[in-house]
Amino acid sequence: MFGARCARLVLRRCSSSVPSAKSIVAPRLLPIREALEVQDPTGHDVKIQGWVRSVRSQKGVLFLHVSDGSSLEYLQVVGDPRLESRTLTFGSSVEVRGKLVKSPHKGQEVELAAEDIRVVGPCDVLAFPLKYKVHHSLDYLRELPHVRCRSNVLGALLRVRSEATAAIHSYFKENGYTHIHTPIITANDCEGAGEVFKLKPANEEQTPGEENHFFNIPAFLTVSGQLHLEVMSGAFTKVFTFGPTFRADNSRTRRHLAEFYMVEAELFFVDTLQDIMQVIEDIFKTVTDRVVSNCPQDAALFHKRIAPGHEAKLEKMLKNPFITMSYTEAIEILERSRQEFTYKPAWGQDLQSEHEKYLVRHCGDIPVFVYDYPYDLKPFYMRDNEDGPRRTVAAVDLLVPEVGELFGGSLREDRVDFLQSRLRRLMLEDTYQWYVELRQFGSTPHGGFGMGFERYLQCILGVQNIKDVIPFPRFPHSCVL
Amino acid sequence: MFGARCARLVLRRCSSSVPSAKSIVAPRLLPIREALEVQDPTGHDVKIQGWVRSVRSQKGVLFLHVSDGSSLEYLQVVGDPRLESRTLTFGSSVEVRGKLVKSPHKGQEVELAAEDIRVVGPCDVLAFPLKYKVHHSLDYLRELPHVRCRSNVLGALLRVRSEATAAIHSYFKENGYTHIHTPIITANDCEGAGEVFKLKPANEEQTPGEENHFFNIPAFLTVSGQLHLEVMSGAFTKVFTFGPTFRADNSRTRRHLAEFYMVEAELFFVDTLQDIMQVIEDIFKTVTDRVVSNCPQDAALFHKRIAPGHEAKLEKMLKNPFITMSYTEAIEILERSRQEFTYKPAWGQDLQSEHEKYLVRHCGDIPVFVYDYPYDLKPFYMRDNEDGPRRTVAAVDLLVPEVGELFGGSLREDRVDFLQSRLRRLMLEDTYQWYVELRQFGSTPHGGFGMGFERYLQCILGVQNIKDVIPFPRFPHSCVL
Numbered sequence: 016m017f018g019a020r021c022a023r024l025v026l027r028r029c030s031s032s033v034p035s036a037k038s039i040v041a042p043r044l045l046p047i048r049e050a051l052e053v054q055d056p057t058g059h060d061v062k063i064q065g066w067v068r069s070v071r072s073q074k075g076v077l078f079l080h081v082s083d084g085s086s087l088e089y090l091q092v093v094g095d096p097r098l099e100s101r102t103l104t105f106g107s108s109v110e111v112r113g114k115l116v117k118s119p120h121k122g123q124e125v126e127l128a129a130e131d132i133r134v135v136g137p138c139d140v141l142a143f144p145l146k147y148k149v150h151h152s153l154d155y156l157r158e159l160p161h162v163r164c165r166s167n168v169l170g171a172l173l174r175v176r177s178e179a180t181a182a183i184h185s186y187f188k189e190n191g192y193t194h195i196h197t198p199i200i201t202a203n204d205c206e207g208a209g210e211v212f213k214l215k216p217a218n219e220e221q222t223p224g225e226e227n228h229f230f231n232i233p234a235f236l237t238v239s240g241q242l243h244l245e246v247m248s249g250a251f252t253k254v255f256t257f258g259p260t261f262r263a264d265n266s267r268t269r270r271h272l273a274e275f276y277m278v279e280a281e282l283f284f285v286d287t288l289q290d291i292m293q294v295i296e297d298i299f300k301t302v303t304d305r306v307v308s309n310c311p312q313d314a315a316l317f318h319k320r321i322a323p324g325h326e327a328k329l330e331k332m333l334k335n336p337f338i339t340m341s342y343t344e345a346i347e348i349l350e351r352s353r354q355e356f357t358y359k360p361a362w363g364q365d366l367q368s369e370h371e372k373y374l375v376r377h378c379g380d381i382p383v384f385v386y387d388y389p390y391d392l393k394p395f396y397m398r399d400n401e402d403g404p405r406r407t408v409a410a411v412d413l414l415v416p417e418v419g420e421l422f423g424g425s426l427r428e429d430r431v432d433f434l435q436s437r438l439r440r441l442m443l444e445d446t447y448q449w450y451v452e453l454r455q456f457g458s459t460p461h462g463g464f465g466m467g468f469e470r471y472l473q474c475i476l477g478v479q480n481i482k483d484v485i486p487f488p489r490f491p492h493s494c495v496l
Numbered sequence: 497m498f499g500a501r502c503a504r505l506v507l508r509r510c511s512s513s514v515p516s517a518k519s520i521v522a523p524r525l526l527p528i529r530e531a532l533e534v535q536d537p538t539g540h541d542v543k544i545q546g547w548v549r550s551v552r553s554q555k556g557v558l559f560l561h562v563s564d565g566s567s568l569e570y571l572q573v574v575g576d577p578r579l580e581s582r583t584l585t586f587g588s589s590v591e592v593r594g595k596l597v598k599s600p601h602k603g604q605e606v607e608l609a610a611e612d613i614r615v616v617g618p619c620d621v622l623a624f625p626l627k628y629k630v631h632h633s634l635d636y637l638r639e640l641p642h643v644r645c646r647s648n649v650l651g652a653l654l655r656v657r658s659e660a661t662a663a664i665h666s667y668f669k670e671n672g673y674t675h676i677h678t679p680i681i682t683a684n685d686c687e688g689a690g691e692v693f694k695l696k697p698a699n700e701e702q703t704p705g706e707e708n709h710f711f712n713i714p715a716f717l718t719v720s721g722q723l724h725l726e727v728m729s730g731a732f733t734k735v736f737t738f739g740p741t742f743r744a745d746n747s748r749t750r751r752h753l754a755e756f757y758m759v760e761a762e763l764f765f766v767d768t769l770q771d772i773m774q775v776i777e778d779i780f781k782t783v784t785d786r787v788v789s790n791c792p793q794d795a796a797l798f799h800k801r802i803a804p805g806h807e808a809k810l811e812k813m814l815k816n817p818f819i820t821m822s823y824t825e826a827i828e829i830l831e832r833s834r835q836e837f838t839y840k841p842a843w844g845q846d847l848q849s850e851h852e853k854y855l856v857r858h859c860g861d862i863p864v865f866v867y868d869y870p871y872d873l874k875p876f877y878m879r880d881n882e883d884g885p886r887r888t889v890a891a892v893d894l895l896v897p898e899v900g901e902l903f904g905g906s907l908r909e910d911r912v913d914f915l916q917s918r919l920r921r922l923m924l925e926d927t928y929q930w931y932v933e934l935r936q937f938g939s940t941p942h943g944g945f946g947m948g949f950e951r952y953l954q955c956i957l958g959v960q961n962i963k964d965v966i967p968f969p970r971f972p973h974s975c976v977l
Contacts, residue, residue, distance in 0.1 A: 046672050046733075064733065064765045066938050084732030085672060108938040110765070135765070136910075136939040143937045161930045162937070164731040173732070177675040184665050191527050191566060194658040198968040199680065199717075199740045200693075200755050202975050210697070212681075216744035217694040217716060229744060229754070230975035235698060236680075243968060243977060250645040251565030251654070252527075252545065258739070259680045263697035263710060273710070274681050284545045284591070284616070429617075449642045449977060456624045456643070457547050457589040458617040487679040487724060494683050494711035496724060496930060 042112055048085035056115040056125045063090060063127060064110050064135070066165070069147065070103055072096045079132070081109060087171050087312040091118065094129030105147040106138030106165075150320070153483050160487055160495050168321065171313035172484060175306060176472060182305040183257055183278055183468075186298055192280065193251040197240025199259065202232050203446075210264045212236040212273075236261040239465060240279050242396070242450060245427060248281035248461055249453055255280040257468070265491050269480045270368070270418070272469065274489040281463035288411050291424045291462045292384050295413055296337050298466075299382070299422075303333060303475050314476065322477025328416055329475055331380055338383040342366075342407065345374055345385045352377070362405065363389050366412075371419035382421075386411040395437045396450075398426035398462075409462070418474045424464025429454055523593055529566035537596040537606045544571060544608060545591050545616070547646070550628065551584055553577045560613070562590060568652050568793040572599065575610030586628040587619030587646075631801070634964050641968055641976050649802065652794035653965060656787060657953060663786040664738055664759055664949075667779055673761065674732040678721025680740065683713050684927070691745045693717040693754075717742035720946060721760050723877070723931060726908060729762035729942060730934055736761040738949070746972050750961045751849070751900070753950065755970040762908075762944035769892050772905045772943045773865050776894055777818050779947075780863070780903075784814060784956050795957065803958025809897055810956055812861055819864040823847075823888065826855055826866050833858075843886065844870050847893075852900035863902075867892040876918045877931075879907035879943075890943070899955045905945025910935055 042060035050063060065083030072078070077099050079092035092111050103109070110133045118126040144159050145151065145166055156163040163169045187194065200214065214236065216229050228234065240256045247254040260277045278298075285291065307314050307329075318326035340348075349360035349370055358367045366374075366385070374383055390399060390406040397408035413422035428434045431454045438444045438451070472484040482488040487496055523541035531544060546564030553559070558580050560573035573592050584590070591614045599607040625640050626632065626647055637644040644650045668675065681695065695717065697710050709715065721737045728735040741758045759779075766772065788795050788810075799807035821829075830841035830851055839848045847855075847866070855864055871880065871887040878889035894903035909915045912935045919925045919932070953965040963969040968977055 048672075064940075084674065106938045108764075108940045135941075136935075138938040139936045142933075161727050161934060164728055165937075170731060173676065173728070174674060176677075180675050180677075181665060181669050184662060188662050191529075193565065193655060194661050195654065195967055196657070196661075196740070196757060198755060198970060198977075200742070200970050200975060201968075201977070203977060210699070212695040212710075213698040214693040214695040214717065217692045217714075218744070229693075229746075229972060230970070231973045232975060233698075234970075234975045236695065246642045246977070247645055247654070247967065250651060259677070261681070263699070265710075274679060276677060283589075452623075453642060454617075455620045456646075457587045457619040459545075459589045460616075486676055486728065487682075489679060489681050489711070489715075491710060492712045494681060494713060494715045496679075496682070496684065496727070 045115075046085040047081065047083045047088075047090045050090050050115060050127070051086065051088055051123070051125065053115055053125055056117055058114045058116055060112065061115050061127070062110060062112045063092075065090075065108070067103065067105055067107050067109055067138075069105065070099070072099065077129075079103075079109075079111070079129070081111065084170060084174075087167060087174075087316060091120065091123050091126040092129050092132070093120075093126055094132060098129055098132045100132075100134060102134040102137035103132065104138055104140050106140060106143050106145070107134050108136040108138075109134055153321070153478075153480065157480075157482055157488075164486070168316065169483075171310075171316045172472070172476070172478070173486060174313050175310050175476065176484065176486075178310050179302060179306045179468075179472065179475075180257070182302045182309075183298075185305075186302055187255045187280070190253070192253040192255045193247070195240075195244060195247045195254050195256050197237065197243040197256045197258065197279075199237050200230075200234050201237045201243075202230070202234060203242055210262050211238060212261050212263045238262060239277065241281070241463060241465065244279055244281040244463060245450075245461070246453060248283045248463070249456075249458065252283045253280070267491055269482075270470070272481055272485065272488055272490050275481075275485065276468035277465050278468055278471075279463065279465040281461065283461045284459050285426070285462045286460045288386050288409050288424075288426060288462070291426070291464055292337070292339065292386075292411060292413075295384075295422050295424065295464055295466075299413075299471075300333055303329070306475065317476040317478065322479075325477030328380055328477070332382055332415065335381045337413070338378045338381050340374075340383060340385055341387045342385055342389070343387070343405070345370075348377055349373060363391065365392055368419050371414045372417070375414050375416050375419075380416045382413055382415045384411050384413050388412075393425070395434070395441055395443065395447075396425075396427050398428045399433055399437075411464075415474045417477070418470045421470050421474055422464050422466045424462060426460065426462040429458050429460050431455060526596075527566040528562065528564045528569070528571045531571050531596060531608070532567065532569055532604070532606065534596055534606050537598055539595045539597055541593065542596050542608070543591060543593050544573075546571075546589070548584065548586055548588050548590055548619075550586065551580070553580065558610075560584075560590075560592070560610070562592065565651060565655075568648060568655070568797060572601065572604050572607040573610050573613070574601075574607055575613060579610055579613045581613075581615060583615040583618035584613065585619055585621050587621060587624050587626065588615050589617040589619075590615055634802070634959075634961065638961075638963055638969075645967070649797065650964075652791075652797045653953070653957070653959070654967060655794050656791050656957065657965065657967075659791050660783060660787045660949075660953065660956075661738070663783045663790075664779075666786075667782055668736045668761070671734070673734040673736045674728070676721075676725060676728045676735050676737050678718065678724040678737045678739065678760075680718050681711075681715050682718045682724075683711070683715060684723055691743050692719060693742050693744045719743060720758065722762070722944060722946065725760055725762040725944065726931075726942070727934060729764045729944070730937075730939065733764045734761070748972055750963075751951070753962055753966065753969055753971055756962075756966065757949035758946050759949055759952075760944065760946040762942065764942045765940050766907070766943045767941045769867050769890050769905075769907060769943070772907070772945055773818070773820065773867075773892060773894075776865075776903050776905065776945055776947075777863075780894075781814055784810070787956065798957040798959065803960075806958030809861055809958070813863055813896065816862045818894070819859045819862050821855075821864060821866055822868045823866055823870070824868070824886070826851075829858055830854060844872065846873055849900050852895045853898070856895050856897050856900075861897045863894055863896045865892050865894055869893075874906070876915070876922055876924065876928075877906075877908050879909045880914050880918075892945075896955045898958070899951045902951050902955055903945050903947045905943060907941065907943040910939050910941050912936060
């Protein structure tokens with residue numbers, strides 16, 4: 016079948032061992048991050064591409080700062096003022112050819128001695144909402160979802176977010192977890208909170224009173240991949256997922272989004288909450304170490320400009336062993352405190368954000384695990400501790416400075432009879448028949464946890480508003496772009 | 497703040513440098529994948545955890561095969577028949593302690609000489625839908641979404657899927673791309689196909705005639721992250737996303753799902769489709785090489801049992817430079833062919849699945865890029881080639897054996913006037929004002945592409961039905977679990 020005609024169609028070869036004419040003459044395209052890392056610039060011809068951050072002429076020399084998004088730092092370009100042109104302005108995109116040389120100027124090791132500067136795309140400076148040398152506020156930038164990624168602060172944020180995403184995937188891979196894409200569309204409502212989004216095809220005509228679902232049954236956007244992950248941990252021992260989850264929650268706070276990302280993991284052959292806590296602490300510290308050492312300038316921008324003093328706070332979180340206390344102890348501490356709470360702390364009541372923050376401050380701003388929560392507060396799948404009148408389940412939350420709850424986890428109820436009787440009382444026995452069955456075919460004690468990824472970014476960078484740590488925030492009354 | 501009380505609460509330390517009493521006496525827990533890789537078993541005490549694949553006694557020796565999901569291969573356990581118990585059956589979960597020794601038996605290098613076998617969770621063998629030594633068909637397994645991951649074939653599939661996910665993230669990171677989470681909920685419908693899911697809070701009462709949206713405007717599930725990625729490529733030069741996308745498409749084929757995963761990338765400073773094709777070919781080959789070398793046994797299971805002969809096909813795809821032909825050439829080939837097509841090929845018509853498959857066969861089962869598609873067939877954002885009466889856009893699809901279209905990409909229309917006049921004709925000027933603006937603030941020629949992740953898995957493994965390559969498939973009339 017593969018005849019002469021097809022051979023003729025092979026217009027292009029991918030082999031990199033045969034250099035094309037182009038690759039011999041063309042200067043090497045260098046990302047700016049790499050250009051800045053060159054230790055001993057040899058004056059070789061290079062080409063850079065990026066956006067102009069500043070243009071100025073001084074003493075017969077043209078100075079240009081160019082960034083391409085690969086790092087917070089720009090590359091300084093120097094050249095003959097005759098290389099300047101009317102369209103070479105702040106915001107324009109350029110391609111610069113020249114030689115990378117040791118910089119005689121202050122503030123950088125290398126600079127690019129330009130031989131040619133080509134404006135690829137001009138920038139309408141008057142209309143461009145970002146202005147030269149202005150530190151725009153996060154509030155202002157939030158109004159510009161299609162442009163704000165070009166500001167220093169959102170650029171830094173998104174590089175950190177990308178690095179953290181990679182670090183999380185690496186952490187789990189290196190520790191033997193299998194990655195699972197848990198479903199986004201689901202017939203289950205794991206948390207039982209009811210604040211879910213329902214979906215149907217846009218072109219489906221809904222006749223009142225008649226249920227005519229695309230999937231035959233009502234379908235929702237997932238609030239957690241946990242139950243589906245449990246299916247998988249019963250086959251792979253250790254599994255994780257990292258994907259979007261949704262809440263149709265009408266509260267407009269700086270801590271909530273309608274669409275946010277969760278990192279969730281499940282582990283089979285786990286008997287104690289201690290095992291879960293150990294994994295949580297290890298992930299937090301390992302991933303954060305990696306992010307901060309791979310993006311030092313981006314992290315520093317936040318720790319200096321956005322949240323002064325946060326670097327020391329983060330160091331404290333990383334250096335100290337996390338603290339653990341039972342829910343009962345936590346309530347005692349809150350009851351003894353002299354702080355006026357909006358919600359009076361009492362055993363059997365949920366911890367409110369104000370309580371969580373108090374507890375973390377009480378522990379000297381070191382992250383604190385609170386474990387063994389009241390049975391009646393928690394969902395059906397958490398393991399009953401069978402501990403008397405003040406009955407608890409083996410659940411744990413990790414509270415961190417400012418953000419409050421960052422991780423939530425539990426041992427899962429692995430005993431068929433306990434699970435069945437709880438489901439029976441909730442009238443959910445039929446719905447979760449499959450979930451009960453998982454316990455009948457070689458189950459083991461197991462547990463898992465979830466971490467809100469945006470809250471994690473808030474925690475390590477010190478960002479107050481959750482809308483500033485996600486590329487395109489979705490919340491009540493807002494779904495821009 | 498960090499007083500004596502808190503110090504008392506430090507119940508647990510994470511420091512691994514101070515071995516606990518437990519870690520001194522307890523045998524080391526070894527994943528089975530690692531146990532099988534031990535070159536020179538020294539008879540050290542180890543512990544394994546997993547599920548029993550077979551139990552038999554022979555000549556006074558108990559033989560057990562145990563797997564834990566870390567690899568397709570099981571570990572052979574040998575022991576005294578007195579270690580056997582009533583609950584030690586196929587499917588039960590066990591913890592085995594013993595010594596790892598060189599195996600005197602055929603078929604494995606190492607085996608575990610058991611000192612203790614503990615059944616952690618028994619298996620109700622009669623009720624368990626998977627049976628000992630039975631190769632269940634994919635059709636049968638598809639009916640068991642909560643159990644099928646425990647079969648060899650789905651276990652292998654999900655390990656390959658996990659490995660491919662990691663390889664894709666690594667590829668982009670190593671090549672300087674920034675990862676972006678593009679939104680799942682969006683007000684835009686990138687493809688303009690109309691087959692989208694619309695969403696609303698489950699507890700929102702919809703008064704007929706009254707629009708009372710959670711987001712103030714109608715909101716949909718994304719069909720592509722492309723437009724949002726374009727925003728980001730204008731700040732980071734090279735960006736990618738890897739997430740779920742949705743189609744409310746009622747067609748029930750072996751190639752379509754309502755929820756599937758896409759890998760999408762956008763590149764700024766790109767002038768030609770060749771650049772896009774080069775990246776696509778490089779990704780396909782690099783990622784596949786990595787997956788096949790990291791999961792050789794899992795891939796081999798598919799290439800032997802599910803799709804005999806597929807290994808040679810895949811090798812051909814990896815060894816040969818991909819072929820390129822224009823859409824016009826492709827139509828000529830189809831018109832000249834003697835095959836009876838259901839849809840008659842004609843310039844200006846979309847390529848159907850039957851046409852795509854013919855073209856790949858025609859090219860000797862080597863993947864083929866088809867580029868420059870009719871202007872009127874393609875969405876508004878593709879770059880006009882301005883090439884006369886048979887007007888085309890700079891679009892490219894990669895067709896692969898059996899699957900057909902695997903990648904789709906294009907140069908994006910970067911010229912403001914071209915874009916505006918096309919949007920005006922489509923009455924979309926207001927909706928995409930922000931998209932036009934991107935071209936006014938230092939834009940450059942740019943392009944990108946998307947790959948269907950499930951089709952990719954079908955392509956490298958030879959799996960016929962797309963429902964078998966995703967953990968929890970969603971399609972018309974089905975949303976199980």
